[in-house]
Amino acid sequence: MLRLEQVSMSVNDSNGGNKDILHNIDLDFTSGKLYAITGPNGGGKTSLAKVIMGIYDLSAGQIFLHDEEISHLTVSERAHKGIAYAFQQPPRFKGLTVSDLLKIAYGDIDIMGLRKSLRDVGLCPEDYLDRDVGPGLSGGEMKRIEIAQVLARQATISIFDEPEAGVDLWTIQRLIGIIVNRFKDNPNCTAIIITHNENVLPICDEIIVLEEGRIRDRGTYQEIWPSIREDIECKRRLECRGEFGYEI
Template sequence: MISLENVSLKFEEEKGIVHILNDISITFEPGKLYVITGPNGGGKTSVAKVMMGIHNPSSGKIILDDQDITSCSISERAFKGVRYAFQNPPRFKGIDVKWFLKLANEAITEADISLILKKIGLCPEEYLERTVDAGLSGGEMKRMEIASVLLSKAKVAILDEPEAGVDLWGFEQLLNLIIQSHHKAIKRTTIIISHSEKFLKAADEIIVVANGKIQVRGNYAEIHPLIQEGINCRWRKVCLEEEKEDEIKCGR
């Protein structure tokens, strides 16, 4: 179980303080599949990054199984079972695919690695010895990153827009794999940041994050109609000159 307690995040920039997350409190329970959705720039990746320790919250706490992990480093959190597949995965010079995936879980065999590569739509013969650097395309790296989180013994697996950059040919297969992996490891908390209808439908709970806040939570039937309305109106970031027009259109 992982919780955010009154988490805020702000950055100091030349133009002044930028508020990214504003007083977010939420508990993600074991065995549940959550989808965080919302407009671009709403704060979804920032929520993942404060959970993973990539950003330190300006205030508030992150609690993992009753333990305050707010001051823990990224690697300490990974060791405790929090794993994050980046929206834009970093590359690693000098590490091959086999090594990269073994880092996720030392106990896995080469046969396991070959199997997961097949499942993510990459041919083992072609990829096992490849280096996880800029030589891999964005979509290939994305698949690799997802495989690494799925192979790990993560208690909490956070996948940031896993469908982004993945071609249509492997799209359905990848989404199914993520959903199935969650249900097999039923005690895992899976948090998927996504706009995909398939994930939204599979979720136990959908959380809409916009303007640095949780706007609404619920199941697909409850949230789907609100998303259609929200994207066009109240949750979309608007420029000042647009704001008046939007207020009229959305009845705010």
């Protein structure tokens, strides 16, 4: 369904040169499967998602969706082709309401579906559709609105970038149920979840470990867990102590 061939991405560094972020990534994602992308901070997970969505240009390689090359399409063209991305840190837009934002971002959004999705992530639509997407919303609320709009899109490829960050345990458990119901064994779509969450990783069919812009490992949860367990448990301990994580 979605295929990346030898994808590389670089950014301008402060010395006027180029810094390579992703190196020759080969990946394929099949419909009906749930994928997790994990790995250390700064490993390139968000960059990879943004390259797939067209937010970052690739410096080499090709991306195919259903065998059609999409590497040169814009973000909105890719959105129309059925790719949706929930940002790790959703942008705020002071002066716009939640429903304005969603209409601009996704003109074709199904408002009933959006209401349902807001309820699915634990937000009452009546309380949120007219709220300003500015500093008045907490990081956790922004995150849930972001996840809800991707769920409402019913896209072919849905990418969630650290959905657990800033979201309480109850919501993440509920979200796991929704993701499993929606995506597991659904031949029409694929979900890619960038995550470190110990509850999310086991529900995924395949785990991809990205480190220093390269794929370090790829396999089932049973195959991959022994090699990532220590990092993930350490991250959780730091989160519990408030030394690491997303600012709510």
